[in-house]
Amino acid sequence: LLVHGGPQGSFSNSWSYRWNPAVMASQGYAAVTIDFHGSTGYGQAFTDSINKDWGGKPLEDLKLGMAALPGIDASLDTANACALGGSYGGYMMNWIAGQWPDGFKCLVTHAGVFDLRAMAFETEELWFDEWDHGGPWWQRQDAEKWNPVNHVTKWKTPTLVIHGEKDFRIPYSQSLAAFTALQRQGIESKLLIFPDENHWVLKSQNGVQWHRNVFDWLAKHLKRREAK
Known part of the structure; x- marks a missing residue:
């Protein structure tokens, strides 16, 4: 599942060279994308519906989409699935970890928001963060409602955490915090940091390393080993 x-x-x-469903499918997986509430292309009201609802309707949509898959293609094994996402998709991985801990065999969170409070004070994209969540942190109603950090004790899914050190939109400390939460609870996890990348992985060799690590993580948790 790509978010x-x-x-x-x-x-x-x-x-694209980044987050390409066809490249994921080339590894032998079914690549699933779901346009949840907040996605573009369905009218402005649908796009704006994610405002102050980051963890609500979008997560419900993802669950409904995954539940519908067997009826669309009976060959899909939704019990043997991983979920991956970057930026807001990375936030959703951190949110899924606490709200849907039995949903996936593994997660990949890239440049994802882990703590909305820290994000509100650290990001260079203040307008964006305040637009989506209802103003500065101290003005928000139910500011902690959709905050992944509040649910870390429910986490148990093996997770690959990735970030670029030059990311100022979602500072890489967000991923360091998520990785610490995983490690301190003994949850299988791996951290991949790119010192020379920002919010995106743009350099070609870094892109190769990114894909190798992601593919290795997926294969470890999804591909069944045949007995010799």
């Missing part, structure tokens, strides 16, 4: 960033965005019918 797009934005959150006001969509995977759409496009091609």
Whole structure:
């Protein structure tokens, strides 16, 4: 399951060196993308519906989408699935870890928000953060409602955590914190930091390393080993 960033965005019918569903499918997986509430292309009201509801309707949509898959393609094994996402998609991985801990065999969270309070004071994208959540931290109603950090004791899913050190949109300390939460609870986890990347992995060799680590993580948790 690939969860797009934005959150006001969509995977759409496009091609990229980053977060390419076709590249994921090339490894032998079914690549699933779901345009949840907040996605673009369905009218402004649908896009704006994620405002102050980051962990609500979008998570419900993802659950409904996964539940519908067997009816769409009977060959899909939703009990043997991993979820991956970057930026808001990374936030959703951290949110899924606490709200849907039995949903996936593994998670990959890239440049994801872990603590909304820290994010509100650290990000360079103040307008964006305040627009989505209702103003500065001290003005928000139910500011902690959708905060992943509040649910870390429910975490148990093996997680690969990735971030760029030059990311000022979602500072890389967010991923260091998520990794610490995983490690201190004895949850299988791995941290991949790119010192020379920002919110995106743009350099070609770094992109190769990113894909190798992600593919290795997926294979470890999804691909069944045949007895010799």
